[in-house]
Amino acid sequence: MHKTLVRNVFLAAALGGLGQAGPALAYYNGAATLDPGGNNAQATAFAAVNCFNNGNGDPHHFSAAVQDLSAPSPGLLVSLHIFKDTQMTTVTDPASGDGNDSPFAIVAGGAGTYYLSIRKTDLGARNFNVAWECQTIDNVGTGTGISVLQIQ
Amino acid sequence: MKTAFLQKTLITAALLAAAGHAGHAFAHSAEAVLDPAGSNASATDLAQVVCYDDGNGPPHHLYTQIQDLSAPVPGLRISTQIFTDKSMTNTTDTVSADALPSYPATLVGSDIGGGVQLYYISVSKTAPGARNFSITYHCQTANDTHTGTDISVYQVQ
Numbered sequence: 001m002h003k004t005l006v007r008n009v010f011l012a013a014a015l016g017g018l019g020q021a022g023p024a025l026a027y028y029n030g031a032a033t034l035d036p037g038g039n040n041a042q043a044t045a046f047a048a049v050n051c052f053n054n055g056n057g058d059p060h061h062f063s064a065a066v067q068d069l070s071a072p073s074p075g076l077l078v079s080l081h082i083f084k085d086t087q088m089t090t091v092t093d094p095a096s097g098d099g100n101d102s103p104f105a106i107v108a109g110g111a112g113t114y115y116l117s118i119r120k121t122d123l124g125a126r127n128f129n130v131a132w133e134c135q136t137i138d139n140v141g142t143g144t145g146i147s148v149l150q151i152q
Numbered sequence: 153m154k155t156a157f158l159q160k161t162l163i164t165a166a167l168l169a170a171a172g173h174a175g176h177a178f179a180h181s182a183e184a185v186l187d188p189a190g191s192n193a194s195a196t197d198l199a200q201v202v203c204y205d206d207g208n209g210p211p212h213h214l215y216t217q218i219q220d221l222s223a224p225v226p227g228l229r230i231s232t233q234i235f236t237d238k239s240m241t242n243t244t245d246t247v248s249a250d251a252l253p254s255y256p257a258t259l260v261g262s263d264i265g266g267g268v269q270l271y272y273i274s275v276s277k278t279a280p281g282a283r284n285f286s287i288t289y290h291c292q293t294a295n296d297t298h299t300g301t302d303i304s305v306y307q308v309q
Contacts, residue, residue: 075246081196083235121246150238
C-alpha cells in the first residue's frame with residue numbers, strides 16, 4: 001500500500017510513464033520535461049526517495065540514471081544528482097537523443113531518505129527519462145518509495 | 153569566533169585552496185579544483201551552509217555564483233546547486249575562462265528553529281576533466297543584506 005501511495009504521488013506530480021522495466025525487473029522509470037517553456041536555465045526536478053526493506057533485504061545503496069530524450073543542442077546537457085547525508089554524486093548524459101542512459105550514479109547510504117534531482121546546463125526544454133531503485137548490497141531491488149518535491 | 157572557526161574548518165577540509173572574504177562586503181568566496189586528476193566525471197563537492205542572524209537581520213535566502221576558471225572544453229561545464237530538504241536550484245557558468253561568473257542562483261529557505269536556516273551547496277560538472285573554479289556564497293536577508301554565514305565541508309572530489 002505504501003509503495004502504491006508514493007507511486008501515485010509521483011504520478012500526480014506529472015512525471016509520466018512510471019513503472020518498472022528493464023533487465024531483471026530492475027529500476028523504476030519515469031519521463032518528464034524539464035523547462036517546458038525553454039526559458040529557465042535553472043529548472044530543476046527534485047524528489048525524495050525512501051529506501052526500506054520490503055522483504056528483499058536491507059537497502060545498501062540507491063542507484064539512478066538519466067537519459068536526455070531531446071535532440072542535441074550545443075552546451076545543453078542533462079545531469080542527475082543523488083544526495084544523502086554527507087554524500088553526493090553526479091552523472092550526465094553526454095550524448096542527447098542517442099537512446100542511451102547516462103552511467104548509473106550510486107550513493108551507498110543504507111536505509112532512509114535520499115534526494116534525487118535532474119537539472120541541465122542552459123536554457124531549453126529537455127525531455128528526459130529517469131531510472132531509479134534502492135538496492136541491497138547484492139544489487140537486488142528492495143523497498144523504494146518516491147515523493148516528488150519540485151518540477152520546473 | 154564561530155564564523156572564524158568554521159572558516160578554518162573549511163580551509164582544513166581543503167575544499168577550497170584559497171578561502172577568504174572577497175568581492176562585495178562580507179561575501180564569502182573561494183577557489184578550488186574539482187576532479188584534479190581529470191578522470192572523474194561524477195566528481196562532486198558538497199558542503200552545508202548555516203544561515204543565521206549575525207545582527208544584520210534574519211536570513212531569508214542563500215545566494216551563490218560559480219565561475220569556471222579553466223580553459224573551455226566542449227561538453228565540459230561546471231555548475232553549482234543549492235538545496236534544502238524541500239527545494240533545489242542551480243546555475244551553470246556557460247562560458248569557461250571568460251572572467252565572468254554564472255548567473256546568480258538563490259534559494260529561499262525556512263527557519264529550522266531559533267532563526268536559523270540550513271542549506272546544502274554542491275559543485276559538479278558534466279564530463280571528465282579538472283576544473284579550477286571560484287564560488288561565492290552568502291546568506292542574505294529579505295532585503296539582500298549579507299547576514300550570518302557558516303560553512304562545513306562534507307565532501308571534496
